[in-house]
């Protein structure tokens with residue numbers, strides 16, 4: 001049994017892990033890809049849905065403190081990210097899987113995840129156990145000492161998830177984590193997301209509405225840099241009707257909120 005510290009018992013000094021108010025974020029020099037977002041997220045798994053170019057990646061990059069807000073305010077774990085001095089402390093408590101994540105092909109799985117634990121300032125004595133736990137959670141314990149260049153694309157994606165969770169983050173940001181995973185691995189990842197969501201604020205961007213149905217407690221629908229909808233998967237499903245495009249209630253809800261009836265049928 002692990003010891004309980006005073007910090008564990010202390011009340012959380014913030015109401016929401018993520019709190020954006022009128023948030024604006026640029027992608028590139030001029031384009032406002034997030035344009036006046038009000039959003040509060042707490043513990044649980046939030047699925048971030050939206051069409052191509054909606055601004056999902058830009059939002060996740062801002063939440064990961066990679067992009068600086070161009071306007072409005074963003075608080076993570078009760079701290080303002082506009083204050084650069086806070087970034088280092090915040091990054092220790094954030095896990096982030098970018099859409100395209102860079103890695104060193106010659107590293108083994110264990111070396112790479114250890115390296116990321118070091119960057120996240122995980123205490124040295126805790127690193128071996130933290131790495132082992134992260135690698136086991138993504139089902140790669142038996143490949144831990146193989147070089148990344150020998151792994152399949154889906155396995156590399158799982159290494160990406162392992163590095164994102166190695167520091168036991170309070171906020172976990174995953175940009176399209178299910179891309180490249182086979183169906184069995186996708187199911188396993190959804191289970192893992194549910195487990196993590198019991199005590200972590202998890203934000204997952206996805207194009208797969210089934211991911212949302214299977215793993216998410218909350219859905220945020222985003223389009224043209226703005227919030228279109230926030231609610232439960234059940235609320236999203238209830239927004240659609242038989243006249244809307246889609247193969248499932250969630251897809252029909254998605255179409256209804258983004259396009260209205262008929263629009264989008266058979267078009268890109």
Ligand SMILES: Nc1ncnc2c1ncn2[C@@H]1O[C@H](COP(=O)(O)OP(=O)(O)OP(=O)(O)O)[C@@H](O)[C@H]1O
Nearest residue numbers: 027028029031033051052053054055056057058059
């Ligand atoms: N470096 C950049 N310079 C200029 N515009 C950009 C840049 N990166 C993204 N954009 C634009 O910003 C908008 C939002 O892009 P973003 O990648 O955040 O969307 P997304 O919702 O993640 O899309 P997808 O689902 O296709 O991954 C798009 O219109 C995109 O073309």
